[in-house]
Amino acid sequence: MSSVATADAEILPLTSALARERVGVGAADGRVVPAGAAQELVRDAARVAPPVLALEDISLSFGGVVALRDVGLRVAEGEIRAIIGPNGAGKSSLLNVVSGLYRPDHGHVQLGDRRFAHVPTSRLAGYRVARTFQNLALFKGLSVLDNVMMGLVHRRRAGFLQQVLGTPWARREEAASRAAAEEAIGFLHLTEAKERLAGTLPYGLQKRIELARALVAHPKLLLLDEPLAGMTLTEKQELSQHIRNARDSYGATIVLIEHDIGVVMDLSDRIAVLDHGSKIADGTPDQVRADQAVIDAYLGVAHDDETELAI
Amino acid sequence: MNKSVPALSTKANWLTPGRVGVAVLLVIAYGIIPFAGSEYVLDAILTPFLALALAAVGLNVLTGYAGQVSLGSAAFLAVGAYAAYNFNLRFPELPFLVSLLLAGLVAAVVGLVFGLPSLRLRGFYLAVSTLAAQFFVQWALTKFGWFSNDNPSGVIDAPTLTIAGIPFAGAARRYVFSITIVLIATFLTVRLLGSQSGRNFIAVRDHEIAAKVIGVPLLRTKLLAFGVSSFLIGVAGVLWAFAYLRTVEPAGFNLDRSFQILFIIIIGGLASIRGSFLGAAFIVVFPLLLSRLGAALLGNLFDSGVLEMSQRIVIGGLIIGLLIAEPRGLIALVDRLSAKALLKLRRPERAPIQL
Amino acid sequence: MFDYQFFIEVLVGGLLSGVMYSLVAIGFVLIYKTSGVLNFAQGAMLLFAALTFVSLVERGVSFPLALLATLAIMVLLGIAVERVILRPLVNQPPITLFMATLGLSYVIEGAAQLLWGTQVHGLDLGINDTPFDIAGVFISQFDLFAAAVAGALVALFALFFRYTRTGLAFRAVADDQFAALAVGLRLPRVWAAVWTAAGIVAVVAGLLWGARLGVQFSLSLIVLKALPVLVLGGFDSIAGAIVGGLLIGAIEKLAEVYVGPFFGGGIEAWAAYVVALGFLLVRPSGLFGQKLVERA
Numbered sequence: 012m013s014s015v016a017t018a019d020a021e022i023l024p025l026t027s028a029l030a031r032e033r034v035g036v037g038a039a040d041g042r043v044v045p046a047g048a049a050q051e052l053v054r055d056a057a058r059v060a061p062p063v064l065a066l067e068d069i070s071l072s073f074g075g076v077v078a079l080r081d082v083g084l085r086v087a088e089g090e091i092r093a094i095i096g097p098n099g100a101g102k103s104s105l106l107n108v109v110s111g112l113y114r115p116d117h118g119h120v121q122l123g124d125r126r127f128a129h130v131p132t133s134r135l136a137g138y139r140v141a142r143t144f145q146n147l148a149l150f151k152g153l154s155v156l157d158n159v160m161m162g163l164v165h166r167r168r169a170g171f172l173q174q175v176l177g178t179p180w181a182r183r184e185e186a187a188s189r190a191a192a193e194e195a196i197g198f199l200h201l202t203e204a205k206e207r208l209a210g211t212l213p214y215g216l217q218k219r220i221e222l223a224r225a226l227v228a229h230p231k232l233l234l235l236d237e238p239l240a241g242m243t244l245t246e247k248q249e250l251s252q253h254i255r256n257a258r259d260s261y262g263a264t265i266v267l268i269e270h271d272i273g274v275v276m277d278l279s280d281r282i283a284v285l286d287h288g289s290k291i292a293d294g295t296p297d298q299v300r301a302d303q304a305v306i307d308a309y310l311g312v313a314h315d316d317e318t319e320l321a322i
Numbered sequence: 323m324n325k326s327v328p329a330l331s332t333k334a335n336w337l338t339p340g341r342v343g344v345a346v347l348l349v350i351a352y353g354i355i356p357f358a359g360s361e362y363v364l365d366a367i368l369t370p371f372l373a374l375a376l377a378a379v380g381l382n383v384l385t386g387y388a389g390q391v392s393l394g395s396a397a398f399l400a401v402g403a404y405a406a407y408n409f410n411l412r413f414p415e416l417p418f419l420v421s422l423l424l425a426g427l428v429a430a431v432v433g434l435v436f437g438l439p440s441l442r443l444r445g446f447y448l449a450v451s452t453l454a455a456q457f458f459v460q461w462a463l464t465k466f467g468w469f470s471n472d473n474p475s476g477v478i479d480a481p482t483l484t485i486a487g488i489p490f491a492g493a494a495r496r497y498v499f500s501i502t503i504v505l506i507a508t509f510l511t512v513r514l515l516g517s518q519s520g521r522n523f524i525a526v527r528d529h530e531i532a533a534k535v536i537g538v539p540l541l542r543t544k545l546l547a548f549g550v551s552s553f554l555i556g557v558a559g560v561l562w563a564f565a566y567l568r569t570v571e572p573a574g575f576n577l578d579r580s581f582q583i584l585f586i587i588i589i590g591g592l593a594s595i596r597g598s599f600l601g602a603a604f605i606v607v608f609p610l611l612l613s614r615l616g617a618a619l620l621g622n623l624f625d626s627g628v629l630e631m632s633q634r635i636v637i638g639g640l641i642i643g644l645l646i647a648e649p650r651g652l653i654a655l656v657d658r659l660s661a662k663a664l665l666k667l668r669r670p671e672r673a674p675i676q677l
Numbered sequence: 678m679f680d681y682q683f684f685i686e687v688l689v690g691g692l693l694s695g696v697m698y699s700l701v702a703i704g705f706v707l708i709y710k711t712s713g714v715l716n717f718a719q720g721a722m723l724l725f726a727a728l729t730f731v732s733l734v735e736r737g738v739s740f741p742l743a744l745l746a747t748l749a750i751m752v753l754l755g756i757a758v759e760r761v762i763l764r765p766l767v768n769q770p771p772i773t774l775f776m777a778t779l780g781l782s783y784v785i786e787g788a789a790q791l792l793w794g795t796q797v798h799g800l801d802l803g804i805n806d807t808p809f810d811i812a813g814v815f816i817s818q819f820d821l822f823a824a825a826v827a828g829a830l831v832a833l834f835a836l837f838f839r840y841t842r843t844g845l846a847f848r849a850v851a852d853d854q855f856a857a858l859a860v861g862l863r864l865p866r867v868w869a870a871v872w873t874a875a876g877i878v879a880v881v882a883g884l885l886w887g888a889r890l891g892v893q894f895s896l897s898l899i900v901l902k903a904l905p906v907l908v909l910g911g912f913d914s915i916a917g918a919i920v921g922g923l924l925i926g927a928i929e930k931l932a933e934v935y936v937g938p939f940f941g942g943g944i945e946a947w948a949a950y951v952v953a954l955g956f957l958l959v960r961p962s963g964l965f966g967q968k969l970v971e972r973a
Contacts, residue, residue: 110535136537148532152524152593160518161525165537167518171546174517175510185518224536391772442958445772446715446912450904451957454950461946577901581779588776631791638783645777646765 061124063088063232063264069108069118071101071288078104079115080288086232091258091265093275096285097309102268103145105285106234109266110135110142122232136165141225142234145268147217151210155201155220158209159192162227195227198260199253215246222250226257233263239271247271251278272310276300284309351501356494364493365566371606372500373561378586378598379511380554385584386592387515388547389527390440391449394456395555396579397436401429401459402556403563403570404469407478411471418485422503422560426553432459433552440544444530456580463572477571480564496565503561507554512595514550523547524593555583588641591651600652609633686814687934688927693820695926697885700827701903702910702918703834704878710851710913711871712763713771717778720900721785722876726751727883727892731800732793744880751876754785759869786897795894800887823885830881831919834874843870851913905953925949 064086071079079101086092094102107113109120111130120127122138135141141162150158167188169181196205199219204212209220218238225233238254239247251274257263269275275282276296284292284299286308292299299305359368381395406425409416416424436455440448463469463476470476483490483499490499514520522543525533534540563570582605590601613629620628648654701719708716726747733743762777804822808815838844849857850867858864883892886899906925910917932948 112531112535132534133537133540135535142535144532148529148535150521150525150528150532152528153521157521157524161521161533161538162536164518164522164525169518171514171517171519174519175513177513181517188518391775439954439958446775447908447957449775450908450950451954453901453904454947454954457947457950461943465941465943577898581783584776584779627795628791631787631795634783634787635791638780638785638787641780642762642777642784645769645773645780646762649769649773 060088062086062121063090063123064109064266065121066105066109067119067121069105069120070116071104071108071113072116077288079108081118082285082288082290084283084290084293086264086266088264089258089262090280091254091267091278093267093269093279093282094285095269095272095275095282095309099287100285101288102285103236104288106142106236106266106268109234110140136228139228139231140234141228141230141232143218143221143225143236143238145236145240147214147221149209149217149221149224151208153209154206155209155212155223156189156192156196156205158220159195159201159223159227160188162195162224163188163191165228191227192223195223198226198256199223200249215242218242218246219250219253222253222257226261226263229261230263233257233265235265235267235269237268237270239269239274247274254278348505351505352498356498359494359497361493364497367606367610369493369497369500369566370562371602372497372504373558373566374583374586374605375599375602376504376507376561377555377558377583378590378602379508379595380551380558381583382587382593382595382598383511383515383523383554384547384551386587386594387520387527388523388544388551390437390544390547391445392452392551393449393577393584394436394452394454394459394580395551395583396575396577397455397459398429398433398552398555399559399562399579399583400463400572400575401432401552402426402559403480403575404463404478405429405556406560407480407563408469408471410481418483422557425560426557429556429559430549430553433548433556434545437545437548437552440548441541453577456577460572460575463575475571477569478563480568480570483564490565500561500565503557507557508595511550511554515595519543519546585637585641587651589644589652591653592649594651594653597651597653600656604652605637608637612636682814686816687930689814689816690820691927691930692923693817693824693926694930695923696820696824696827696919697882697889697922698899698902698906698926699919699922700823700830700878700882700885701899702906702922703831703915704875704882705903705907706913706915706918707834707847707871707875707878709907710915711847712850712868714763714774714778715771715912716875717775717900718758718782718785719875719879719903720897721782721789722751722754722879723883723886723899724892724894724897725754725785725789725883726876726880727800727887727896728789728793728798730880730884731798731887731892735798747880748877751880752873755872755874755876756869758872759865763868763872764865782897782900786894790894797891797893798887800884800892802884802888804888819889823889826881826885830878831915834915843867847871902949905949908953909956925952928952 062085064084066082066084069079069082070077082101082105084092084094084105094105096102104113108115109130111127111132114129118128120130122130122140125138150161153161167184169178169184173181174185193202193205196202199222201216201219201223204216209217212220218241222235222238225235235254239250242250254265254267255278258265267275267279279296281293281295282299283290284302284305286304291308292302292305294302300310355364355368377395377399380398381392384390384392402425405428406421409421409424410418413421432455436452439451443451467473467476470478473479483496485499490496515523522533522538523546525536525538526540526543526547530540533543559575567574586601586605587598588601589604590599591597609629612633616629616632644651701723704719704722705716708714708719729750730743730747733746734740738746758781762781763774766774766777802822804819806817806819808817809821810816838848846857846862846867847870849860849862850864854864857867882899883896886896890896902925906918906921908921909924910919910921929945929949933945936948937944
């Protein structure tokens with residue numbers, strides 16, 4: 012577990028860089044329980060630093076169907092924030108709004124200190140936001156290495172003529188991309204497959220490739236849409252660890268949509284629960300687990316006249 | 323099998339099988355064929371093959387690698403041919419190679435203009451809009467006499483190829499010119515496809531939304547694909563007019579020609595440079611084989627009408643068959659067969675022990 | 678003085694020829710709506726139907742019998758296409774299927790002309806082509822007849838979709854293939870039926886166009902005129918095909934008469950495409966087409 016557990020809902024995980032500085036903890040190990048004074052510093056840091064992501068009153072509808080209804084969300088730096096809810100609750104839609112693929116009917120998205128009515132998708136990489144997709148968005152015609160290198164495309168400045176002619180500048184950029192990609196590939200244990208065509212690999216590996224591609228630029232905000240869907244238990248454990256490492260080693264803030272409640276409870280610092288487009292709960296895993304509205308809508312308790320909902 | 327073209331290796335090991343193959347190819351291409359090849363083979367088979375192969379490489383960049391379907395490629399053949407003709411005619415001081423390059427650039431610009439819709443359109447809608455290029459260019463070249471120096475019905479007679487004062491008149495010389503241009507152009511294209519730009523093409527093709535999210539510049543990437551593709555096809559058009567037919571008219575750049583180039587890349591293999599050459603070879607050689615076969619089997623019954631129609635049926639059937647059985651084209655078939663053959667070579671059968 | 682009479686004449690002529698375009702476009706829509714395939718071979722099917730009919734008639738077969746025979750052949754063709762081409766390619770992306778229909782168009786064109794020859798045939802449907810004179814405006818009798826036939830066919834299809842089980846199946850498959858499967862509809866059967874319906878449309882359109890232009894190879898190029906119609910009307914809407922056809926027909930004729938002279942004429946060849954293109958940039962899914970929501 013990564014965070015200090017107290018009743019105060021505003022506590023940040025200790026791996027927030029600012030807090031780390033103040034408390035003098037090494038970057039690699041963020042799991043030190045601070046003494047009382049340090050807790051105060053962390054709380055102050057939480058109030059001073061703007062949230063990495065803030066959603067205000069996001070509403071979205073398609074034709075007559077309401078996908079999101081006045082949803083608000085704050086994600087603090089270094090958090091692992093889960094969004095859960097039944098199918099059709101609007102979770103993916105929310106992520107799509109954050110990545111600018113959908114334009115909300117009203118509301119704002121705040122990324123760091125920038126506020127948007129409609130997030131410009133093509134500038135996400137520049138804002139150090141990265142995401143994965145529910146239905147796997149790999150480039151099947153590229154090798155694993157090439158796929159991960161694509162995660163750094165926003166840094167490439169040399170034009171196509173330079174690339175064709177092989178100027179030193181172009182070569183340097185290529186080498187740098189390659190090195191960073193190899194590092195991310197190593198981080199996710201994909202090195203053996205790196206020259207293989209991404210489209211030919213098994214599903215579990217493909218999911219890891221997508222994560223590597225999202226991580227390679229060391230994003231500040233990482234949006235993961237059902238990263239563990241369709242995986243075996245072992246694969247889930249491995250990937251959960253990778254996600255945790257991403258936050259711990261790369262310092263990313265993570266927003267995670269996931270259906271596996273066990274994983275969610277274990278991995279996240281705070282959870283938001285959506286149902287039919289509205290947020291019905293928001294808090295720590297313990298708080299959410301005990302929330303009646305959440306249980307009724309999603310987690311499910313066997314009533315006399317209903318069948319048990321198993322997740 | 324890694325389909326993405328790898329970045330050029332900086333390995334110290336110089337003599338890879340690939341390079342030896344290329345060297346052999348060059349020796350044959352330059353050292354043997356121009357001298358041993360008959361006039362007929364050079365004129366009617368190799369030169370058109372080279373022009374079509376280059377056009378196919380161009381279309382492959384756009385459709386195979388970048389995933390933008392184009393049905394109007396013949397328009398750019400025409401633009402290249404007519405542009406080179408006009409540059410050559412109106413600026414006789416310009417060396418021909420410069421006219422060639424300028425013609426390619428003109429084709430690229432036209433390609434960019436007709437490629438702009440690709441920003442809003444996808445799939446069928448884009449394909450339909452590329453047809454606009456096809457019809458418009460054909461019409462403009464026929465309607466406005468200026469393009470053909472006021473020759474009747476837009477026909478142009480390309481003058482003799484002259485590079486640096488040396489005439490490239492005979493079949494052998496025109497072939498050498500063609501293969502040189504094609505080799506250089508293909509080499510540069512391979513470099514482009516192996517670079518980040520090439521990766522961007524494939525990304526846009528495979529998952530445009532993800533590409534947008536990770537920061538691939540969609541507008542620039544698509545326009546680059548259209549521009550490079552049209553440039554290559556334009557240069558192929560110059561070869562078509564100056565090295566092969568030497569007399570061309572707008573009707574020769576019709577929809578059938580566009581489909582022919584599209585069929586070449588489907589048959590040869592989408593997103594495969596080698597496939598483009600294989601497909602072009604097939605398209606050029608196949609009618610000749612078919613007519614020989616038909617004449618042998620059916621004798622007099624097999625006139626040119628029957629030949630043309632049988633050709634249509636076989637090509638159409640082949641397209642369907644390939645799309646069903648081997649969508650990666652003939653080149654995938656060839657690769658599979660040669661891999662099996664190589665495997666056999668490396669492990670020679672041992673003679674059974676005689677007791 | 679602006680010649681209103683002439684304008685109306687051109688307009689009406691354009692609208693009527695637009696109906697003929699709609700007819701061809703409807704064949705596309707049927708197939709696209711239910712299977713997502715843009716059938717480039719529709720034009721070849723038109724040619725094949727017209728050639729078959731005309732050749733039978735020339736060999737002495739009676740009009741009704743020839744019509745029936747042609748219809749039967751098109752039905753067989755539809756079933757064959759479904760089995761040989763559609764079924765193996767069922768999970769491929771739409772562009773692959775489009776290219777397969779491109780190949781199919783070549784096969785059908787080649788086969789049609791190999792079978793029946795490549796000469797031009799005249800096709801006489803028994804319509805006297807003296808124009809009607811309505812308040813000084815000349816309207817072609819043939820065009821009116823064609824419009825009536827096309828209208829009747831559209832009405833028949835509308836009834837068919839609404840009131841028959843097969844029609845309902847078509848609509849179900851068009852709406853949601855998976856749901857259709859879930860309620861037990863056999864997709865291959867529906868597709869075979871759809872292609873047959875398109876084949877029937879091809880027969881009607883082929884006969885009408887053949888009577889107008891003569892039965893020759895260029896008939897299959899009518900498909901190229903249908904594409905701008907589909908762009909305007911949306912690929913999956915019959916109403917759109919009708920409205921689009923009318924618009925394209927009218928715009929084409931008007932453009933040729935009023936704008937053409939500035940370009941030396943002949944702009945009919947591409948006017949429709951330029952209009953379609955301009956339209957696409959403003960409204961990428963056509964007037965009636967369904968807006969595609971990109972699901973990430």
